[in-house]
Amino acid sequence: MVFPQLAAFTAAPGVIRLVGHRGARGVLPENTIAGFEFAMQSGVSLLELDVTATRDGVVVITHNHHLTPSMVRDGDGNWLQGSPPKVSALTYDELRPYDVGGLDSRSAYGMRFPDQGFLEQTRIPRLSELLTLLQQEQHQGVHLLLEIKSDPDLMANSAARNTLVQAVVAEVRAAEVQNRTVLHSFDWDLLADCQRLAPEMPASFLTQMPENDDDIGEDSSKAVNPVEGFTALELPDKVAAAGGQFWCPYFLDITAESLARARELGLITVVWTANEPADISRMIELGVDAICTDYPGRVQHLLRRNGLHWQVAPTVA
Amino acid sequence: MVFPQLAAFTAAPGVIRLVGHRGARGVLPENTIAGFEFAMQSGVSLLELDVTATRDGVVVITHNHHLTPSMVRDGDGNWLQGSPPKVSALTYDELRPYDVGGLDSRSAYGMRFPDQGFLEQTRIPRLSELLTLLQQEQHQGVHLLLEIKSDPDLMANSAARNTLVQAVVAEVRAAEVQNRTVLHSFDWDLLADCQRLAPEMPASFLTQMPENDDDIGEDSSKAVNPVEGFTALELPDKVAAAGGQFWCPYFLDITAESLARARELGLITVVWTANEPADISRMIELGVDAICTDYPGRVQHLLRRNGLHWQVAPTVA
Helix, strand or coil: CCCHHHHCCCCCECCEEEEECCCCCCCCCCCCHHHHHHHHCCCEEEEEEEECCCCCCCCECCCCCCCCCCCCCCCCECCCCCCCCCCHHCHHHHCCCCEEECCCCCCCCCCCCCCCCCCCCCCEEEEEHHHHHCCHHHCCCCCEEEECCCHHHHHCCCCHHHHHHHHHHHHHHCCCCHEEEEEECCCCHHHHHHHHCCCCCCEEEEEEECCCCCCCCCCCCCHCCCCCCCHHHHHHHHHHCCCCEEEEEECCCCCHHHHHHHHHHHEEEECCCCCCHHHHHHEEEHHCEEEEECCHHHHHHHHHHCCEEEEEEEECC | CCCCCHHCCECCCCCCCECCCCCCCCCCCCCCHHHHHHHHHHCCCEEEEEEEEEECEEEEEECCCCCCCCCCCCCCCCCCCCCCCCCCHHHHHHCCCECCCCCCCCHHHHHHCCCCCCHHHHCEEEHHHHHHHHCCHHCCCCCCEEECCHHHHCCCCCHHHHHHHHHHHHHHHHHHHHEEEEEECCCHHHHHHHHHCCCCCEEEEECCCCCCCCCHHHHHHHHHHHCCCHHHHHHHHHHCCCCCCCCEEECCCCCHHHHHHHHCCCCCCEEECCCCCHHHHHHHHHHHCCEEEEHHHHHHHHHHHCCEECCCCCCCC
């Protein structure tokens, strides 16, 4: 199957693509409308985001399954304490008062993003809010790498998985942005559902080798990622065998050899999440298709220093 | 004289103020509407900016007197070459095609801001464009630290200086934001004109001791700053003697002793431009009134780590 969505994520002569991770997490709070708007305004036309659903089935843009004290304040502006609830245990109305406009600067997670702006009164957005934005004339070129988060507690529950995928797909179709959306997950069973239920959208196969450290302060995705027992070099073949055309390896796992194998298999390779200049430069040197980053301006700077760009035809007067 | 503008720049218990330098130069191109909008959206309510005038008297927001190859592209998107013209030698229509939406990543100036986003089709704004923005309901709390750039070639030309000050003041008054504007300059003769021509706006006295290195890639202001022969400790007294209530020292020049003297004299002390975490932390420790920075999110993070904020009453649900 030829997917029209793929060209936007594919490298071209002089071009390596740039994906804004959760908007632009290094600059503004992740998975917020403000963050997505900033990324788009900065010339980022590929947006990565995470979705899950509330108890009443509203698809919302957020990463962790539980509301996380380092990044969520209650309606009075106080950091959450103790063991806050799961997003999936709350109705959308119950979720709405929480404020995700900034990080607790004293938390381990907050220390990871020392330049992130601090906002007030910022809500966990519904997916539909972002999709509505994308319908605006100036955002017609924006594509989504839409990550569907599988709950590790529900891995055996195929009905729950199916319901989530159907809810997400229904919203994307209702907004008529399916031709600009790639469905992205660590959970390859969920991706199989996506391929079956939404054959018009490519599936993006995330991988992270188990030996990597988890990212501090956020949910690990390893529990749902079926790569145990594979070598890093085998990953492209496993993606192809699952019917994938789109591979998203962790940036520390990719090598020139595995990238070459991915190319032989016709896979697009989008690495996540390269933030340090040395790591970004290594990805540029390897020649991946796209770099997913929390620091879009930094990737733009390094691409330009190498005489490269992130768009095939930058708008010029 | 009691100026209503001063409270917004004055420290309070638990509060050190945050001034976005040229918008948020570390994040988006300096002195652009996009940069100012980003800063305001990030909760920055004090904006520093630079103005000069075109040959036909249009007040525009830009720092260097000459169009600068490291930060200006021509209408075709190519970096300027050779010795580009002065802004004051061009009419506004001649200036308008130039694009200031990003830095040449290979230039010494571009290397100083490796996270700055790269935009296309971004014009040097008129001052009036920013002032119009400030009239919007949500920006009523925003104050300006409006730097008027003196041309070192025209220091002996008091008529030229007077014309520039009058043009700036007329625009501020026309937009009715004079009660949210502080007039800021390294040129104390120009500030004397401001005090005379616009007695309703406080003058902000910039200082930089001559022994400091110039900032790479941008016009030096030392030629117009009359501090030669003073010691750093004498600066607050000199500001007070010039009728000033507002002192803006270079961050490397200020000490606990000079800050204490400024406080004795009743001066507000706003330091420029602290960007490195260690420098920002030292300013927080000193307890200045406000920190002018290219990285507002970074200052927010460090203030919060110290249990401080940049606004007296953060909006809370």
